[in-house]
Every structure is written in C-alpha cells, then in structure tokens.
Amino acid sequence: MFALGPRLFEVSARRYLEGIHRTHGAPAFAAAAALPGLSAELDQHAAAVRDILDLGVDTAGRVSPTVLVAGYMRGLLEDRTTPITEPAEWATAEWLHLRLAGACLQAGLPAH
Numbered sequence: 001m002f003a004l005g006p007r008l009f010e011v012s013a014r015r016y017l018e019g020i021h022r023t024h025g026a027p028a029f030a031a032a033a034a035l036p037g038l039s040a041e042l043d044q045h046a047a048a049v050r051d052i053l054d055l056g057v058d059t060a061g062r063v064s065p066t067v068l069v070a071g072y073m074r075g076l077l078e079d080r081t082t083p084i085t086e087p088a089e090w091a092t093a094e095w096l097h098l099r100l101a102g103a104c105l106q107a108g109l110p111a112h
Helices: 005-032 036-056 065-076 087-092 095-106
Strands: none
Touching: 005 036, 005 065, 005 087, 005 095, 036 065, 036 087, 036 095, 065 095
16 A cells, blocks of 8 residues: 655645745845855754754654755744845844745755
8 A cells, every 4th residue: 555644745845845935945045146144144044954853853864854844944934924025134134034044945945
C-alpha cells in the first residue's frame, strides 16, 4: 500500500513556503541586491533556522526539510505580521521579517 501522508505534507509545506516566499523571501532577496548588509543578515537568519531545525528538532532526520521549515514558519506567523512592500524598508526590517526571509533562503527558494 502506498502511503500518501508524507507526500501530502510535502506538497502542503511547499505551497505554504511559496506563499511566504512571495511576501517575504523574494522581496528581501531583491532588496539585498541593493543593500549588502541585508544579505549578511539574511545569511545569519538562514543559518539560525538551519541550526534550530538540526539541533532543536528530535525527528529532523526523518522529516523533510521542506516540512520542517514550513512548520517553523507557521509557528512564527502565529503572531501575524504585515509584509514589507518597499525594498528600502528592508534596511530597517524587524526581526520577524528577516527570520521569515532567512527561512526562505534556508529552504533553497530562488531569489526571484
């Protein structure tokens, strides 16, 4: 019998990540092209997300990284945030915006 559970989680997680990527990842990556300091901040947030998921999740080796990152983002977004709409706003972005964009980077989502 074919187990759909893990595949459905993966598809759902990928869709969720793509939505966050549209509101936080892609805009942050575009702004980082003009703001070098932002690129470094995003790298630091991506590394922090990686460490949290690798070291802080007991089942990390048995769960898809996509599902882990999506779950982490859902937890962050329990306290809703308004997306940044202007590239220059990323220079003074709050921690949550940077962490979400860093999670997109960690998930390997494209810069466009």
